[in-house]
Amino acid sequence: MGQGTCPRVPVRKGVIALIDVKNLTKRYGEFMAVDNISFEVKEGEIFSLLGPNGAGKTTTIEILQGLKIPTSGQVSVLGYDIYKEEKKIKEQIGVMPQNFNALERLSARENIQLVADIYGKGNKVEEVLELTGVSEFHSKVYLNLSGGMKTKVGIGMALVSDAPLLFLDEPTTGLDPQARREVWDMIEKLKGLGKTIMLTSHYMEEVERLSDRAAVMINGKIQTIGEISYLINNYGGHTKLTTRKDQNTAEILNREAQQVFEPSNGEDLITGVFDNKQSAKKAVIALYEKDYDVKIVEPSLEEAFISLSGSKINEKGELVS
Amino acid sequence: MNSLFSLFKALTKNWLRSKSGMFFSILFPITLLIIFTAVFGGQDDVQYTLYIQNNDTTNGEASELSEEFIQGLQEADTFNLIEVEPGEDLKKGLSDDETAFEAARRGLIIPEGFHEKSMDKITTLRTGTMQDSLTQLKEEYGEYMTEEERQEITKGMEQMKTYPQDMDAAEGASITLLINEGDQAAPMIKGALRGVVDTFNQKAMGIEDSAVKVESESLVSENLEAVDYYLPGFIAAFIMTNGIIGVTTTVTEFKRNGVLKRLAATPLTKVKWILANIMQQTLLAFVLTAIMILIGMILFNVRVFPDIYAVGFILVGAITFSAIGMVLGGFIKDVEAASGAGNAIAFPMMFLSGAFWSVQMMPEYLQSIAEVLPLYHFHQGLINIMILGNPGEALHHLLVILGFTVVFILLAFKTTRWKEL
Numbered sequence: 183m184g185q186g187t188c189p190r191v192p193v194r195k196g197v198i199a200l201i202d203v204k205n206l207t208k209r210y211g212e213f214m215a216v217d218n219i220s221f222e223v224k225e226g227e228i229f230s231l232l233g234p235n236g237a238g239k240t241t242t243i244e245i246l247q248g249l250k251i252p253t254s255g256q257v258s259v260l261g262y263d264i265y266k267e268e269k270k271i272k273e274q275i276g277v278m279p280q281n282f283n284a285l286e287r288l289s290a291r292e293n294i295q296l297v298a299d300i301y302g303k304g305n306k307v308e309e310v311l312e313l314t315g316v317s318e319f320h321s322k323v324y325l326n327l328s329g330g331m332k333t334k335v336g337i338g339m340a341l342v343s344d345a346p347l348l349f350l351d352e353p354t355t356g357l358d359p360q361a362r363r364e365v366w367d368m369i370e371k372l373k374g375l376g377k378t379i380m381l382t383s384h385y386m387e388e389v390e391r392l393s394d395r396a397a398v399m400i401n402g403k404i405q406t407i408g409e410i411s412y413l414i415n416n417y418g419g420h421t422k423l424t425t426r427k428d429q430n431t432a433e434i435l436n437r438e439a440q441q442v443f444e445p446s447n448g449e450d451l452i453t454g455v456f457d458n459k460q461s462a463k464k465a466v467i468a469l470y471e472k473d474y475d476v477k478i479v480e481p482s483l484e485e486a487f488i489s490l491s492g493s494k495i496n497e498k499g500e501l502v503s
Numbered sequence: 504m505n506s507l508f509s510l511f512k513a514l515t516k517n518w519l520r521s522k523s524g525m526f527f528s529i530l531f532p533i534t535l536l537i538i539f540t541a542v543f544g545g546q547d548d549v550q551y552t553l554y555i556q557n558n559d560t561t562n563g564e565a566s567e568l569s570e571e572f573i574q575g576l577q578e579a580d581t582f583n584l585i586e587v588e589p590g591e592d593l594k595k596g597l598s599d600d601e602t603a604f605e606a607a608r609r610g611l612i613i614p615e616g617f618h619e620k621s622m623d624k625i626t627t628l629r630t631g632t633m634q635d636s637l638t639q640l641k642e643e644y645g646e647y648m649t650e651e652e653r654q655e656i657t658k659g660m661e662q663m664k665t666y667p668q669d670m671d672a673a674e675g676a677s678i679t680l681l682i683n684e685g686d687q688a689a690p691m692i693k694g695a696l697r698g699v700v701d702t703f704n705q706k707a708m709g710i711e712d713s714a715v716k717v718e719s720e721s722l723v724s725e726n727l728e729a730v731d732y733y734l735p736g737f738i739a740a741f742i743m744t745n746g747i748i749g750v751t752t753t754v755t756e757f758k759r760n761g762v763l764k765r766l767a768a769t770p771l772t773k774v775k776w777i778l779a780n781i782m783q784q785t786l787l788a789f790v791l792t793a794i795m796i797l798i799g800m801i802l803f804n805v806r807v808f809p810d811i812y813a814v815g816f817i818l819v820g821a822i823t824f825s826a827i828g829m830v831l832g833g834f835i836k837d838v839e840a841a842s843g844a845g846n847a848i849a850f851p852m853m854f855l856s857g858a859f860w861s862v863q864m865m866p867e868y869l870q871s872i873a874e875v876l877p878l879y880h881f882h883q884g885l886i887n888i889m890i891l892g893n894p895g896e897a898l899h900h901l902l903v904i905l906g907f908t909v910v911f912i913l914l915a916f917k918t919t920r921w922k923e924l
Binding site for chain 2: 247248249250251269272273277279281282283284285286287288292293295296297299300301302323339343
């Protein structure tokens, strides 16, 4: 793994997309868990599957890891065909399964060592312990670790494969906000090391913060796919500026905003809604010059998700309308 | 490091640190071995409690023959005799005695007139014998006798006929054994009592020596104790339960909690997963065997020691039973069902295979079931090697077990899922 960059990806020559999925379908009897989806994951990016529980995210990622057999479709990972070259794929990816577990009575270090030995990368253990922060509690028995610590061990077990491509299936589900942020920092650090990462999540904030690109997945289908900024700009709604209402602010907002309204909660406030960032920027500058406090509500992935699905995802990952 | 060995090492450490695993796979069998041996091991010295009431007394003095009979009972060394005063209702006393164990409620009543009735019968029998002898003597050697001698004999025989007529009808004496038919020791007690009565009868007829005597000789070279026989049964039975119950629950738990998925997502192969589990279990089997033999040596003076054949046999047995565990763990989904299924298979097999008692004690149809059970062959093989010093006989059992080994390993490979977890 080295400092700074990842060694040149040992994939087939000419491969730019490390993952290439075409028309992938996975059916359980009548139930379509994954319904004819296609996407690519490019080298060096963090790509997320965003969606509620039961959307088919884990099924998709487990097919890519060789843990599930597709019903139909073409899947290549690192240039290898999932049907014929599963063994080669497994050797060159790092995986953190959803709700995974390690051997409970082994220490954090012993668990990472075990996986390292399986990959034949026993010499990577110390480096991974440092990188993931597991070194701080390496001798503690896995059973007694906190959720955040377990996740770090899980990431360590994925990382110790020394693979260029990592799969993290819901890495922060069930963690407290503090632990979640630590994991995010770590994932960003991994990207800095040149890893390509495929992530699944139902946390908008997580996907928005970490990913370069994301696919919104609901009921086995990909609703839309693209860079985060693209998703927000296209589906994320409008920028809103709210400030104290007086003659000056009303004048500025009426000049720049496409729509102006006064919130009905009785406070003396005024809100302007902007179609584009340019006019919002002008309004913000004009208000700041006159020393007004401004509350800016930017378009977000959450807004985008709501406009795509008509629903929200709650903390537990369930779709709520 | 080789991934198979690493996994084996990790599984072993994980197991060694499990308190409940340790208890069920090592401590529990040892506790049972100790209890079992303490109960049955010293069976040679067992004495059965027997309340005895001698009603054949005059002014508190026991009659001669009744005393002689009681002495015979004492010499038999089988009974712990407790004397009960004559005249008491022994039957009622035994039923009402709440302090005594159910099993210890046994009584023997010597009735009034025991001496006299015995004497009458003895006289009748002896007279009969004497008449027979005299008649035979007269017929075979009559021609060599003088007239005087012949007359002497005839006179003697005439005189015998003058004994009271009622003596011909002498019934002899009866003693009454009060015993609960549910008493497990009943057959042993009845047998021992019969022996005492027979000896008494023989002596009454003036026979001090017997025409036929039983001498027992040990089949095995060394002088072995009961515990030496139990030990292979215990070793076999618990290697079996550890495999069928222990492996099944452990593997199901790994499947439930996500360890299996974690490992399946690495380049580790299913074959190595199965082998590592079997290796771990086999190591456990050897540890268990060693501890059991050690405890047997320290506490019960066990003298059997596993030789290279026994070690090989234990190896094959441990592999077979852990493979069965892998088969079950492969298709059973939740841990409770795994432990249920493991118990449902292991316990009937344990009792049907004759690990704790001889299969010959069971009805014939059960014996034929025993012969298709792997534990039966495992145990028989171990007995032949460790006790009877007969590795040749064990070979047949070894071949049967090897057949099971192959079948169950193949089945384990079939039922263990490495995808779609």
